[in-house]
Amino acid sequence: MPEPEQVTARLAEVEQAVLARTPENQVDPSIDAITALTELMGDPQRSIPVIHVTGTNGKTSTSRMIERLLRELGLRTGRFTSPHLSDVRERIAFDGVPISPERFVAAWDDVEPYLQLVDQRSRDAGEPVINYFQVLTAMAFSAFADAPVDVAVLEVGLGGTWDSTNVADGQVAVITPIAIDHERLLGSTVEAIATEKAGIIKSGAVAVLGQQPREAAEVLLARAGEVGADVVVEGQQVGLLSREIAVGGQLVSVRGIGGEYEDLFLPLHGEHQAHNLVTAIAAVEAFVGGGQERLDVDLVRAAVAGMDSPGRLEVVRRSPTVVVDAAHNPAGAQVVAEAMNEAFAFTRLVGLVAVLSEKDPEGILAALEPVLDEVVVTRTSSPRSVDPDDLAEVAREVFGEDRVHVARNLPEALARAVDLAEQEGGMGAGVLATGSVTMAADVRILLGVR
Known part of the structure; x- marks a missing residue:
């Protein structure tokens, strides 16, 4: 087993190698390179069930809520979110805990030989090499498959259709509220942005739609119809039944797909977090039982009481x-x-x-x-x-x-x-x-x- 000093030194080397890649804000709107990379790796993302999350606001909070619920239900979880607040390892988490230095290094060692091949192909073709975010995505796939986890919760980095996480096919696709953002890359209208984000809805999946403007909802529902995905819409099948301000958070009751969940203490502020919770519960219901039965209410209460969202209010x-x-x-x-x-x-x-x-x-x-x-x-x-x-x-x-x-x-x-x-x-x-x-x-x- 390596000494702690060796692990620290190696971690620094790997972090520097990842940071040296093209910045994640310099986006190549294509999944060709990440597809080539994951194919060489044996498509690790296809060996684990996935819940895929996109939207304009609330993606990270909702992803964390989903993961916390799954963990309380006894499943081993992987979570991939972005950006990080203080340490890049926050982006890849097991059972709610950032990936260890040893695992982070191991994931890089798994990916790096194939990365060299794909980079060379891109250079030969005059195309951009794989960027920072794409490398981390591949590392997350490798780490989750190697563990293995029972389910991976993947937050889209940007958009949906050509985001690097979209080489995975989510059994559940979650779309949080859509608004105008990243206009240069996603378009200047809600419809255009929704079209990009709708790309994570795959054939046979369940699409869970948070509160959406009409223009976005129309696009998302059309996509679900085209690929034969089932749809769960907040305000129709699921919704927020009640909400009261409480010390340190709020007390909410939620109507899920399989039943109602009353008196949940959510230690987060803002009505938007209550709506994120509605979406998260529906996503987990759809994942674990197709929404046919209510989740264990006591387990849901325990999970909700333990939820957090660093950097959000x-x-x-x-x-x-x-x-x-x-x-x-x-x-x-x-x-x-x-x-x-x-x-x-x-x-x-x-x-x-x-x-x-x-x-x-x-x-x-x-x-x-x-x-x-x-x-x-x-x-x-x-x-x-x-x-x-x-x-x-x-x-x-x-x-x-x-x-x-x-x-x-x-x-x-x-x-x-x-x-x-x-x-x-x-x-x-x-x-x-x-x-x-x-x-x-x-x-x-x-x-x-x-």
């Missing part, structure tokens, strides 16, 4: 309270604003906002403006972070001159936001850090949250 500090959320588009920011009003009783709330390029800063800031007294704009560790001065120009159009403050780096910005919150807020002061996943991740790291 997460309190990372008290006095003053600092909340982080990874919302990175207007629809997500709107949900966050509504949840902040509902779940927290701040007498004064200051926003700490950084946005990545190619996003909609005006839309994000406009959604947040009604709940923020002031806003501090800054940048995160991402090289794609919008320059604070440029972001400030947009913020002033939304908030006015006097409510906008600029800080060139995140530590300075967080200190400034805390000072502004405490000036008049007293014990009811709060800071909301949001605008991008890297904002949530960087603030968590800055405050020592792991």
Whole structure:
């Protein structure tokens, strides 16, 4: 068995090799390369049952909920989500725990020889080599098949049809609410985006549709009809029966496919998380018994009470309270604003906002403006972070001159936001850090949250 120092050194080498790949935001809208890679590997993704999750907002939370329910039911789980908050190994998890350094290295060693072959073929053809996200996808498939797990929950990275996870065929395809995002790659209309995301619905699968705008629902239902997939729609077969705010979360009752689940304590904030739970329960019902019978209610209660979603309306500090959320588009920011009003009783709330390029800063800031007294704009560790001065120009159009403050780096910005919150807020002061996943991740790291 290797010594701990050897494992640490080897892990660093592997992480560097993965990071050296083309960044995941530089997308090749094709699954040809990942298909070639997984075929050389023996298609490990086909050796395990899959629940596949896409959508615009709520994918990660819903994936984590599904995995937690499956685990409580006694199944060994694999979970692949993105992006990570502090450690790349978070993306590949077994039974809710990030993959160990030894397994991460082993997965790379399994994939790397075939990766070299596919990379060379791509170079010879003048095509892009496999990128960072695709490599991690292949590593997840290898690790899950090697374990093996009873079921893998796969979150789409981007879109659906040509996302690298789509070389797997989900027995259940989950589509969380669709909105405008990633327009350059997915299209500028809800219909176009829904068309891309509908690609994860496969023949004979069960498609579980969260709350959707009419234009998206029409596209998704048409796709299900074309491939002969069964459909479960929130608001029709399943839904949220009741919801009450509770200390540390909310108390919800859900109508599932197989029956009702009453008085579930969900330790997450926001109505959107209650709707994510509806979708998650329906997905698990469809997976384990075709939705014919209700799940054991006590097991469901235990699973729901143990659910978490790091970086999503997460309190990372008290006095003053600092909340982080990874919302990175207007629809997500709107949900966050509504949840902040509902779940927290701040007498004064200051926003700490950084946005990545190619996003909609005006839309994000406009959604947040009604709940923020002031806003501090800054940048995160991402090289794609919008320059604070440029972001400030947009913020002033939304908030006015006097409510906008600029800080060139995140530590300075967080200190400034805390000072502004405490000036008049007293014990009811709060800071909301949001605008991008890297904002949530960087603030968590800055405050020592792991």
